[in-house]
Amino acid sequence: MYLGEDPKRVGQGYDDHPSTHYSWNSRVPNSATVAVGDTIVLWDGKTLLGLSVIEDIKTGTGTADVSSCPKCGKADIAERKTMTPKYRCWTESCKFEFDNRHVATVDVTTYRSQHEAGWIDLRGQVTAPELRALCEQPKSQNALRRLRWDDFRTRVETGKNATSLNIVDKARKVITGGHSERMVRVRKGQAVFRASLLDSFGEVCAFTGPMPAAVLDAAHLYSYAAKQEHAESGGLLLRKDVHRLFDLGQIAIDPTTFTLDVTAETRAYPVYDKLHGQPLTVALDKKHQKWVREHWAMHRAQNQATIPGQNTGTQTTLTV
Structure with a gap:
């Protein structure tokens, strides 16, 4: 089960629509491990949007602008909204802080999921802090993150605005049941x-x-x-x-x-x-x-x- 962020990335070369498809590239950790039949959960960085089961993944080629730390060259950097300098390298051996990042254009493999059939709209039912806590690595900043499915399911199916996820089981069974x-x-x-x-x-x-x-x-x-x-x-x-x-x-x-x-x-x-x-x-x-x-x-x-x-x-x- 993967959690993916959909912060309206059209201006960044993506045309995502949470209820139908999601795009990523080979620079993203976990990019090649996502498979047909996996559950994909989408959020916008602030709240849960919904989830579905991946029916198909189309691959292609393209380019991407990659930002990296000017000191160690690693791409594990994050922009800080209120602190200065503007960026910090999250590489354990570096932790360098800087205002000007290094940007390079690289070739990538592109991926686009199709997941329309089993989409369940859950907009606003789980907050960003809760979703992060439900990740296998809560402090990860990756665009694709592994979620603890059993815990996530319990959170959605119980309490206020409880919603059954049984349709996910059915969708997965149909999609992975064979050609x-x-x-x-x-x-x-x-x-x-x-x-x-x-x-x-x-x-x-x-x-x-x-x-x-x-x-x-x-x-x-x-x-x-x-x-x-x-x-x-x-x-x-x-x-x-x-x-x-x-x-x-x-x-x-x-x-x-x-x-x-x-x-x-x-x-x-x-x-x-x-x-x-x-x-x-x-x-x-x-x-x-x-x-x-x-x-x-x-x-x-x-x-x-x-x-x-x-x-x-x-x-x-x-x-x-």
Whole structure:
């Protein structure tokens, strides 16, 4: 589990958006150890923003300006807001204080996570001092820091504004379950598939009713990653938020009644609680019904099984 800082770094060559993606480079400690399936926690240096599970990491090449101590040459320096001189070297054998840092441009490997599907907004629920204390190395100034997952989870799930993180378990299980279960991914030919669904159903979300086309996604009723094709009668139009929950199995269609089944943790939110037990707003043919049964077997069978222990060995990162 990693904590990462997101202090609106667009002007520094980043285009981060906490709920969808985060960027870093090979100059950052822990840069190469972050992996698909890891939990990433984002903060802005003052408070918690939210967390998710990494679905994909894209790599590339680029350059970065690296500041270093003019005495020892190490990059372990920090800017001081109120004290002078302006900078201090944190290298144990140096501790030099100075006003003018050395800056060099170097080649780097770039990384960008994609973590939109399982995002949980937790803005303001945990303060910066608490987050730092929950790091494996509380005094670290690194942009990517290892978090103690069990302690962090306990803090979020108990006390004031307690929020269940069960969706993280589900997201990780789907994402790390293998290629055949990667239901959240870029789909080849998605635009054509969506157009065919609009022709068939009109501008109607199958769960919530008529909606503007701009908020409707083409949702597969099966794992596209496993089949690599857009199957006939294999999709429905869903509003973007319920599509995400459907992909993660937080909402499913009961194949015996063709009503919506919403998990207990998701029903804690009134907007989704009212969907539980409701019929679909569109008619399904027999091929749709086949795919619905497959989705139900995949997600509800998993829900009935015991999810592996909370501490699975996956990493959690705090990103600022």
